[in-house]
Amino acid sequence: MEGSSSCSSMLSAPRQPSFLLSTLERLSNTPCLKLSAQEAPPVAVIALRRYLSEQAVDQQQPVFYSYDVTVTDGSWRAKCFLHPSLNHLVHTNTLRTGSDISVRQCSYVYNERRLGCGYICVEALVCDAEKSALLPGVDDIRSLPVLVKPGMERSMLLHSDVPLQPDCRHYLPLWNNDDPEGDIWMSDSPSSETVLDVSKVALLGGLESYLRYSKKPYPLLVKIIHKSRLRYYGRPGLKIHYPYQAYFEVADKSGIMSLVLWNDLCPEFYQRLSVGTVLYLQNYALKKSYSNKSRPQMSHYGMTNFTSTEISLNYREPAAVITIVSPKSVQPQWGLPEVSYQFTSRSELENLPGDYVCDVIGLVTFAGRVERVISKGNKGPDKYWSYRWVHAVDGTFDQPFILELFSTSHPEIFGHICPMTYLVCTQMRVCKVEGSQPYLSSSCGTEIFITGYHKGQPYVGDPRVKSFIQWTKTLKDNTVMQKSTVGGYYCYPHPPRFFKQTAAKSPVPLVSAADLKKELETLQYREHKRVAIQGWITAVRYTEAPRSSETQTMEGNEVSDDEQEQVGPEQQASPPTVKQTFAGGSLSPSSDRSSANILKIKNHQSETTPSCLNRGSASSKRHRNTHGREEEEVDQGQVCNAPFWEISGWSIQQQELSERLCQGGLHQDSIFRKFVFDERITLMQWSNLQPGQWTSEPIADPIPPASCPGYYQLTILGINKQMAVDAAFFPVGNVGDPRAVGLPQDPHNNTMLSCLSSGFLFPLSGAALPQPGRRQQHKRCPSRS
Structure with missing residues (x-):
């Protein structure tokens, strides 16, 4: 082990004294590799990253997740491991990005299973100001050198987008498990322009015979007509580096079948595949479907739905070959069906039965704050879902859609839902509760699109979508904005006036x-x-x-x-x-x-x-x-x-x-x-969850005062x-x-x-909510496509 007290010669030392640099030097010269201090200058938290823990056998209380915290003193930045005893500070958002902390105790930990690797472990800290006093003086965080112990430059790899703990390959989102997180998720790879041999392709309707006789099937040529959110099934001890699963519904001229993307293929392909994408699949596997699996509603296609068999795409055994066909190369003679939707208006919602599945489009008038709820029936590590409540009007009724939207593995969309945007939600389930108006709840098969993401989507040509767009052109922005709101505590459906305790499991338990x-x-x-x-x-x-x-x-x-x-x-x-x-x-x-x-x-x-x-x-x-x-x-x-x-x-x-x-x-x-367009960035930051990484963007304006x-x-x-x-x-x-x-x-x-x-x-x-159902003729200023 190296005992040098200087940092790597690869990096030029900053001029001003550095607390992080002096701490690393002292740790290098300390026999026990541990330091304690009652007083320490503050450092700013610029990143908090979460990942699945390596389960320790001797732990009385299991710790399912670990955290890496990246800090800076204005001269250097260092990614440190957060001791598990401090995890509760992250759980309660006490330790968060953009704030200052004082490190009271830390140690240096060598990776015993990897040569030339080690990191600082923060064992005790004090959270200081809510907003960092140090960060406003830093021009570019990314330009600051990374602190590495001399002779351990290989640790630079661990200070990139990889967790500090050995055998951990990727990070998870800070607040849920269902969103892509990190640089491993590819999204910009071009589709194939190569000439495909489609003379011998299998049809979905004939795949069950291949499964029955264990024959190797011909390639498939299919179109994606439905995409579900990611499912993360990782747990301590599971020897799978990327435990992800994603379901798609694909179709050809013979019918519809489920397709499953497994493990390592999810980071490579999930964000590159969308509804309407045409795939040429080779070396795929066929498996029997789970009988109790929830399925999206596809009856409006009027095609045969093959539910007993599903297509599995694996990274190995066998290694699937996935070719994304360029839209220019798609031929009409292939007979691939057009993507279809079943849009429902607000005026029709009252007459729909419970659990009916539909698609909706509306103009957002309320975007609630993002909250979290623990997954029901989860037996492994704690799993939280992120969700928010949204109101949207469509011009057919005097009340808006009430939408319960869970994160759909597209955080760039979910985190930017705000009033004055066009919102499209697919595969929404009708929920009816006595004493409250019906509302719509998203499912694992729901996709969400907002202004800026509609271009090229198959639904843009739907007659109901065109009718909605024409109606919005008759509105005045100021009229809608005056009735638009953001954030706050929102609970729906409303509690009953009289509480009844029944034998069945109640959604609201009576507790001591x-x-x-x-x-x-x-x-x-x-x-x-x-x-x-x-x-x-x-x-x-x-x-x-x-x-x-x-x-x-x-x-x-x-x-x-x-x-x-x-x-x-x-x-x-x-x-x-x-x-x-x-x-x-x-x-x-x-x-x-x-x-x-x-x-x-x-x-x-x-x-x-x-x-x-x-x-x-x-x-x-x-x-x-x-x-x-x-x-x-x-x-x-x-x-x-x-x-x-x-x-x-x-x-x-x-x-x-x-x-x-x-x-x-x-x-x-x-x-x-109240929603104010010029303050929308501030309001969105306020209503969203605390970000896992701090960005040196211009300081947001103060939150507008509350109407209370x-x-x-x-x-x-x-x-x-x-x-x-x-x-x-x-x-x-x-x-x-x-x-x-x-x-x-x-x-x-x-x-x-x-x-x-x-x-x-x-x-x-107060004045009534917007009356879109009257379809009054107003002039609309900006276009929203």
């Missing part, structure tokens, strides 16, 4: 207070869970948010508590505000009860029907994550003057609690923002009176709130209980 505590403690960054608890509301506090020009506009109709006694009947009929509901003045034309009476009635009813508090408990889970961008809370203002109510004896009773959870306010990230007149903080006492939960409640008060879409707006008397059970103030204030 102890289980709720565990759920909150294990909740990861942007992870979404829905649970129900039983309890009593023991205290309510109204907090008025800081006023901005936007907030004042929303509260233009609000009157103070004193003024409410003087207003006339016509003024009383105006929509209520959040504060008025708490104060309990003239909450509706027929209500003249005092706030004390309302709260007494509310408290009595909450004790008799505690399960109605499901909405409040569901909201509380978003407030647990005190790390990352979600830690910023709405200013609680002058708490001493805030309207407040509690049950008698609560001040004494709360001293006997064993624990109190979620003491905090409403997070800024939980409130939607105020909110309630409820204290819910567990049914056994041992634990209490503080939960923020922000009722829908304006039709401009994206949560108002699909909300059953049954009249109620605006008591606290009725607002909690319904989720909104009655009636909602």
